[in-house]
Amino acid sequence: MMRTIKDIQIEGKRVFIRCDFNVPKDEDGNITDDRRIREALPTIRYCIDRDCKVILGSHYERPEPGKYEEKYSLAPVVRRLTRLLKIADDIQLASDVVGPDAQAKAAALQGGEVLVLENLRYEAGETKNDMAFAKALASMADVYINDAFGACHRAHASIDAMARLYDKEHKAAGFLLAKEVKFFEKTLEDPVRPFVAVVGGSKVSGKLEALRQLLDKVDKIIIGGGMAFTFLKAQGFEVGNSLVEDDLLDEARTVMIKARKEGVKFYLPVDVVCASEFSESGIAKYLPTQEIPKGWMGLDIGPASSRLFREVLNDAQTIIWNGPMGVYEMDKYAKGSMMMSHYIAETHATTIVGGGDTADVAQRAGDVDEMTFVSTGGGASLNLIEGKKLPGIEALKA
Numbered sequence: 001m002m003r004t005i006k007d008i009q010i011e012g013k014r015v016f017i018r019c020d021f022n023v024p025k026d027e028d029g030n031i032t033d034d035r036r037i038r039e040a041l042p043t044i045r046y047c048i049d050r051d052c053k054v055i056l057g058s059h060y061e062r063p064e065p066g067k068y069e070e071k072y073s074l075a076p077v078v079r080r081l082t083r084l085l086k087i088a089d090d091i092q093l094a095s096d097v098v099g100p101d102a103q104a105k106a107a108a109l110q111g112g113e114v115l116v117l118e119n120l121r122y123e124a125g126e127t128k129n130d131m132a133f134a135k136a137l138a139s140m141a142d143v144y145i146n147d148a149f150g151a152c153h154r155a156h157a158s159i160d161a162m163a164r165l166y167d168k169e170h171k172a173a174g175f176l177l178a179k180e181v182k183f184f185e186k187t188l189e190d191p192v193r194p195f196v197a198v199v200g201g202s203k204v205s206g207k208l209e210a211l212r213q214l215l216d217k218v219d220k221i222i223i224g225g226g227m228a229f230t231f232l233k234a235q236g237f238e239v240g241n242s243l244v245e246d247d248l249l250d251e252a253r254t255v256m257i258k259a260r261k262e263g264v265k266f267y268l269p270v271d272v273v274c275a276s277e278f279s280e281s282g283i284a285k286y287l288p289t290q291e292i293p294k295g296w297m298g299l300d301i302g303p304a305s306s307r308l309f310r311e312v313l314n315d316a317q318t319i320i321w322n323g324p325m326g327v328y329e330m331d332k333y334a335k336g337s338m339m340m341s342h343y344i345a346e347t348h349a350t351t352i353v354g355g356g357d358t359a360d361v362a363q364r365a366g367d368v369d370e371m372t373f374v375s376t377g378g379g380a381s382l383n384l385i386e387g388k389k390l391p392g393i394e395a396l397k398a
């Protein structure tokens with residue numbers, strides 16, 4: 001069992017919390033979805049209330065290591081965090097990560113105060129899991145808390161090496177991390193049936209292992225998105241210029257055979273929204289999947305597929321959803337994903353939405369509050385479904 005922050009002594013101590021503040025921003029630099037910041041609040045408040053000197057660390061996007069570019073600064077996050085925490089004192093932002101400013105500000109912290117370090121990835125040591133960098137981070141804190149579920153699948157310095165510098169009495173999972181892991185584990189181990197997996201997104205290759213694992217657990221699988229075309233082609237259909245991974249046709253066939261053997265119902269789209277080019281400007285039309293013209297490509301599931309999938313979901317008691325049904329970034333091909341989000345939200349099932357793109361779809365569709373659980377981590381949640389061990393969680397247990 002993973003220890004949580006409640007299992008260790010933190011009163012009055014210097015506590016480092018690894019958060020995942022990698023929130024989406026628009027072209028003007030405004031935060032468009034602050035869920036990751038809001039979900040980090042319980043752990044931060046818990047530490048403030050126990051008079052801790054709180055130091056927060058997070059990465060933000062992918063700056064070139066060693067370069068402090070302003071567009072990757074955590075300043076907007078700190079402003080939002082200050083608002084959300086509603087505490088009298090300002091939250092401080094260090095101008096570096098482990099440099100003189102961070103060290104000085106950390107040393108001056110009083111109980112109940114919060115300091116945010118600059119983007120961890122400004123330092124090359126972060127993604128290299130560098131021990132010297134981890135030690136520099138650890139020199140500022142007595143206790144290490146990991147609350148960054150979305151980053152746990154990466155063996156980076158603030159996730160892996162740093163955690164290993166603390167013994168069991170001085171490291172633990174924050175509330176958000178503990179909640180996310182428990183939710184996935186419980187659902188995958190003991191789901192209320194029928195258990196349906198809805199899988200979409202661009203490629204089979206990224207989700208092949210997850211599909212294999214899901215076959216052993218679920219009662220039905222619905223496939224949408226670009227990955228459907230590899231399965232359709234494997235069944236012998238002409239799919240035109242749709243996204244296909246030719247080297248995975250055999251794998252796709254094996255998955256479908258295994259589904260049949262294990263009695264798992266396997267559903268593919270019966271119609272698609274087709275276009276002659278990958279853009280919103282040309283003509284698009286609905287066509288049965290067996291009639292995709294040469295040179296055309298399927299960019300979303302069609303209305304008949306939406307209706308079919310809705311019926312498949314009708315009796316579901318547990319639904320796990322990972323991956324959009326089409327190129328939802330373009331309005332013209334977003335309908336299948338939006339409808340899927342509504343249908344899933346409408347059921348009485350326990351509904352779990354994998355992070356990343358899928359959470360983005362649910363958010364755009366206005367369905368987040370209707371879902372039982374929307375994960376903050378796309379890659380990390382996929383790894384849990386695949387049955388893989390996450391470096392961040394292993395380092396906490398070590």
Ligand code: AMP
Pocket residue numbers: 200201202203206224225226227243298299300322323324325326327328329357
């Ligand atoms: P993934 O990262 O594998 O979950 O895939 C998400 C991406 O898949 C999104 O950016 C979608 O635009 C893309 N996608 C979904 N359906 C299709 C499709 N039919 N053709 C091409 N790309 C797609």
